[in-house]
Structures are given as C-alpha cells and as structure tokens.
C-alpha cells in the first residue's frame with residue numbers, strides 16, 4: 001500500500017493531538033517521534049522489491065517508490081524526490097557520480113550478495129550505510145546448480161533444443177543419442193569456495209548420495225546439516241583440500257567464489273581435470289575462461305557445462321550461447337519467489353533497524 005502525503009498528514013495531526021493532550025504518555029510520544037523519523041524516509045526500490053519486503057517497510061511508515069528509473073535519470077529522480085534509500089539488485093549501478101550528486105541518500109541497499117554495481121568503499125567513506133542480503137538466496141542458487149547438474153547428466157540441455165525440431169520425425173535417433181546418461185549418486189562433486197552457497201550445494205549433494213570434496217581460500221572445515229523435511233538431519237563434517245586436488249578428483253566441479261582478478265579455471269586447470277568432468281558456474285562471470293571452456297568441450301575433454309553467469313553480461317559470447325554442450329540460464333540463481341521474499345524482508349528489517357539507531 002502506498003501511503004499518500006495527505007494520509008500521513010492526517011495521521012500526524014491525530015497522533016499530535018493525542019500526544020499533546022497527554023504529555024504524561026511517554027510511550028505515545030516515543031511512538032510519535034519514531035513515526036516522525038519514519039515518515040521522513042523515502043525509498044526508491046529501483047530494481048523492485050518483494051511484496052513482503054515492501055509491506056514490512058510500509059507498515060513501519062516508510063514510503064517505497066517502485067518506479068523503474070532509467071540509469072541516466074537516476075540522479076535527477078533521487079534529487080527531485082529527496083530519496084533517503086536507494087535499493088538495487090544487479091541492474092542499477094550506484095557509482096561515485098550518483099553518490100556525489102545525491103546528498104539526500106543515507107543508505108544504499110543491494111538485494112543479493114555481490115556488490116560489484118555499487119562503489120561500496122566510496123559510499124562508506126561518505127558516511128553512507130551500504131547493506132546487502134548475503135545469505136537470503138544461497139539455497140536458491142544451490143538448487144539451480146543441481147538443476148544444471150541433473151540437466152547435464154541426462155543431456156536435457158540438448159534434448160530440449162532438438163525435440164521441438166526433430167522429435168516427431170527422428171524420435172528413435174534422438175532416443176539413441178541421449179541413451180548414455182549417468183547418475184549423480186556415487187559421483188564426486190568438487191566445490192570451489194565452500195562459503196554460504198557452497199555449503200548449501202554440499203547439503204543437496206550429500207542428500208543425493210554424492211561424495212563431496214571442497215577447497216577454500218580461508219575455510220579449513222565446515223559442518224553441514226543435511227536436513228529432512230521434518231527437521232531431522234545429519235551433520236557432516238567436510239575438511240577442505242588443496243585446489244589442485246579438487247580439480248584432479250572431481251566428476252563435477254561447481255564454483256562458489258566472488259569475482260577474482262584473474263580466471264580461476266583456464267586451460268591449465270582444465271587439463272588437470274579427469275576426462276569427462278563437467279563444470280558449473282553460478283557464481284560470477286570471468287572466473288572461468290570461456291574460450292578454454294568451449295575448446296575443452298569441443299575436444300570432449302569436458303562432458304558438459306552449466307552456466308548461469310558469463311564473462312560478458314548482458315551480452316554473452318555467441319560461441320558460448322550456441323555450444324550444444326552448455327546448459328544455459330541468464331543469471332537467475334537468486335531468482336526464486338522464496339529468495340526474493342527473504343531478500344526483501346531482510347532488507348526491510350535492516351533498514352528499519354538502522355532508522356531506529
């Protein structure tokens with residue numbers, strides 16, 4: 001619900017009347033002061049916000065504007081509406097120029113994990129709070145990894161391309177060409193980066209009967225709980241091993257690390273992998289050298305790849321898009337109803353808490 005200015009003015013008058021009539025009523029005065037604080041706040045959720053997040057903010061008296069403002073109009077819009085909080089996902093960028101030109105902004109929020117689209121250090125140096133929702137989408141990204149893995153071992157990425165074209169005329173030929181599927185159960189999944197998403201991936205893998213090995217720059221050991229629907233579960237301890245050992249010993253490799261300065265997986269690393277290994281990248285583009293990846297797929301050294309993130313987003317290389325051994329999604333790891341609800345609510349709660357401080 002959008003609260004109109006007239007509606008707010010009326011509320012202030014009502015609260016004001018009540019608090020003035022009873023100066024002893026400290027509780028109400030406090031509420032009134034809180035209320036005054038809130039109504040001064042305006043949020044521009046430029047890349048959208050979940051209904052639950054918006055409702056939580058509006059319930060706290062904060063105005064949420066969900067108009068999608070074009071990047072080049074952002075500064076004008078923020079200044080014209082005296083926006084206090086800019087919320088973005090990955091589409092809108094909040095760089096130094098926006099920060100310098102919009103003195104009303106006190107909080108910048110990123111619905112999601114990576115903050116590559118925000119000049120975080122610069123904003124913080126100007127006293128602006130920068131917040132994100134680090135854990136809210138982990139389970140959704142992990143499920144997408146498995147969507148690519150299950151897809152890959154049964155060639156669905158290719159069958160879905162060919163069935164509409166030839167399914168009615170070459171059914172038996174297609175049946176034959178996809179006949180050599182494999183199971184995930186009993187295979188080894190190598191996780192590069194066993195942070196929040198890596199651990200969610202490990203839980204699903206263990207639940208599927210896979211062996212899990214992992215490496216991490218900082219983490220030496222994690223204990224993950226494989227949970228049943230009824231809350232029962234089993235704790236599994238995973239010691240990390242060297243990066244090269246993960247490369248050499250995995251049937252499938254999935255990456256869950258932040259953006260790096262250089263490729264983590266290039267020609268040299270792929271050469272260390274067993275023939276037939278598959279790679280999933282739902283972390284960040286630029287971590288896997290796409291030229292080396294396509295080459296290894298074409299030479300049958302790798303069996304398939306699943307990519308949710310690309311070196312050149314939002315215009316991925318045609319060679320990647322057209323490769324018949326790559327399962328493709330357009331950076332949708334966090335794009336589930338559940339993750340967006342958690343992201344919206346987490347942002348709302350953080351903003352409300354910051355406003356109270």
Ligand SMILES: NC(=O)c1ccc[n+]([C@@H]2O[C@H](COP(=O)([O-])OP(=O)(O)OC[C@H]3O[C@@H](n4cnc5c(N)ncnc54)[C@H](O)[C@@H]3O)[C@@H](O)[C@H]2O)c1
Pocket residue numbers: 112113114134137138141192193194195196197198215216217218219256257258259260264282283284308309331332333334335
């Ligand atoms: N596909 C999507 O839509 C989507 C959604 C959310 C997050 N992500 C991305 O997923 C990635 C992981 O997110 P997270 O929440 O698990 O982060 P996290 O910080 O919880 O975990 C990352 C882990 O990677 C480790 N690490 C960093 N560099 C490494 C390296 N070179 N080798 C080995 N380990 C390394 C860190 O020590 C850390 O434990 C981020 O890049 C994030 O942007 C993608």
